[in-house]
Amino acid sequence: MHTTTLRAPLRAHLAEARCELVRLAREPAFGVPVLAFPAMFYLLFAVVLNRGNPGAAAYLLASYGAFGVVGAALFGFGVTIAMDRERGYLRLRRTLPTPPGSMLLAKMAMAVLFAAAISLLLATLAATAGGVRLAPAQWAGLALVNMAGVLPFAAIGLWVGTLVGGNAAPALLNVLYLPMSFLSGLWMPLSMLPDWLAGIAPAWPAYHLGRLALKVVGHDDGGRAWVHAAVLALVAVVFFALARRRLHAAE
Secondary structure, three states: OHHHHHHHHHHHHHHHHHHHHHHHHOOHHHHHHHHHHHHHHHHHHHHHOOOOOHHHHHHHHHHHHHHHHHHHHHHHHHHHHHHHHHOOHHHHHOOOOOOOOHHHHHHHHHHHHHHHHHHHHHHHHHHHOOOOOOOHHHHHHHHHHHHHOHHHHHHHHHHHHHHOOOOOHHHHHHHHHHHHHHHOOOOOOHHHOOHHHHHOHHHOHHHHHHHHHHHHOOOOOOOOHHHHHHHHHHHHHHHHHHHHHHHHHOO
């Protein structure tokens, strides 16, 4: 009896995740850019413009991996939640016999899956075209940082999705995503930016994810890893709480 009680919610969660995967597979306008943009940027800046410079290729492997993960999390949650809320799907779900939180867990699983795919794609490009050589533990550590890094940006995306409708969400998320990525040093080293811009980089959560990834590949700026992890955890908690309040207020 106890085993059956445990299996039923597990099957429901797996079914929800499978439906979310099918949904995203039928919307290539989401999946293709999420995978293609970081790969395209990496090929341009790490391979074409820095050919023969494996140090730069390793740096950009970490930074563009973080860039891709942030986009997958923001848009995977923000746009879909905004559309579901606008169409009344979230209200309909409250009448369905699904386990609490199954939809959010399914979206989280898809965001982690996309983060893993981005990590694998960039690692392949780095090892073959970029000349990057890392220890097995570094390759694995970079993938783990990227997959764990989904959480705070999923929370931000979820919160944005509770604020605006499906048509406005992509525009608002782009206004957040692109400047934050640039000002966090994910497109180019902060040393190439004016001092006053580089000085405010720690205010952006993407900066902290980028620093953790850079530590893994050996580009350590001397900051403490636990500080970056703590900031990301705080961002996740705060924005999930804000999003939860918004969702409950809309009931």
